[in-house]
Structure formats: structure tokens, C-alpha cells
Amino acid sequence: MRYRLLAVLLLIIGTVAFTPSTACACSCMPLKPSQQMKGSASVFTGTVTAIRRIDGDPLGPTPPIVYTFRADQIYKGAAKAEFQVATNADSAACGYNFTVGSRYLVFASAGKSGLFQVDPGVRLHTSLCSGDQMVRPGTGPLRPRDGIVRDQDGYSGERLGKALLTALGKPTAAPAPTPSPAVTLTPNTSGSSSGDGRAPIGIYTGAAGAGAAIAFAGWRLLRRRPESD
Secondary structure (H helix, E strand, O other): OHHHHHHHHHHHHHHHHHOOOOOOOOOOOOOOHHHHHHOOOEEEEEEEEEEEEOOOOOOOOOOOEEEEEEEEEEEEOOOOOEEEEEEOOOHHHOOOOOOOOOEEEEEEEEOOOOOOOOOOOOOEEOOOOOOOEEEOOOOOOOOHHHEEEEEOOEEEEOOOOHHHHHHHOOOEEOOOOOOOOOOOOOOOOOOOOOOOOOOOOOOOOHHHHHHHHHHHHHHHHHHHHHHHO
16 A cells, blocks of 8 residues: 555656646846856847747747847957847746847857757857846946836836946947948940940949949040051
């Protein structure tokens, strides 16, 4: 009888331990700002510009989400104009729900994370326990009045603590985003002209434009030589 009772108890314990439950919630160990800085590979302020959902098995675990940030100030790590950071899609699994168009202070760790069962394909990741927080729009270094708290009534102000600002230290401005390459139209190389001896139609920019102008001047001289001989 004792062995049967023990077997039933073990079965119950095993079922509870390995059955997923929607009632589970993320539990974080409180960390000081200095500890959050030390445990992060990249710390920056930036505005969310895009969301990318990772593909996964419909019957498997929910894949993480990758957020793209346009950075403005770098407090730790490489100075980049843009960052991609992964987090779990579910807040119960410690995922942080960023909003497109809002600015955040982000603490991102590097390398593989035990939080994800599906590879997000990016180096940086963050969670509810990392210390991320929404801040006021802008591009400059954080000030005490830049703190924001999101509640059921919208957004209310909250000053950033001295300990946090001290731990962050003096930031470096993020580099400007790389502009898209300019479209350059190539000159007419078919040998035809406009019919009146003018330049073949085309638009030139930069060094290519200077070279094209020199080449065209030579072309006109060669056309005029037989007429003057």
C-alpha cells in the first residue's frame, strides 16, 4: 500500500512539474543599476523602428520576437546606428513588449540565451529582468526628468534615479545611419547624339560626373578636328 501511494504522489508531482501552465509568470531577481550594466553587452537608448517575428513550428513553443532600434546614445558596447534585439513574445516568459515609435533605455546581453527555445538569429537579447524602460522621446543623453511609467491611464512621468544615471555614465552619440546610395544615371554609350552635336543625354554625379565631363570634352574635340583641317 505504501509503494502504491508513493507511486501516485510521484505521478502527481511529475505531471505538475512538466505540464505548461498559462498561470506561470516571470520572476526577476532585483538588480542594482550597476549590476544591470555589468551583465549587459550593449546598453543604449533608441527608438523602435521595426518588429520581426521569427518563424517556428505552430505546434511548438512560441518563437521570440526581434525588435530593431535606431540608436541615439550608446552607454556600453559598440557604437552603432542600429541594433537588433530579441526577446520572448510572451511577458510570462520574461519577454519585454516594446512599442514601435517609442524610445527606450535598453540593456542587452550577448550570445545564447536559455530563455529561447527557438533561435532568434541575432546576437543580442533582453528580457523583463534586464532593466529596460521607456524614456521620453529625444536624442540626447538621459536626464532625471526623462523617466516614463506606463499605466492603465497612459503615461506618467517618473524621474530617473541618481543611481541609474551614475551607473550609465557619460554616453557616446550613436553614428548617423548610413544613407542610401545615390542613384546615378549612366551616359548614353550607344554612339548616338541628340542630332545637333550636343552631349549625349545623361546625368552625372560626384567623381563619375567629373570624369564624364572630361571624356565628353575630348569627344567634342575629336569631332571638330576633321572640320578644321
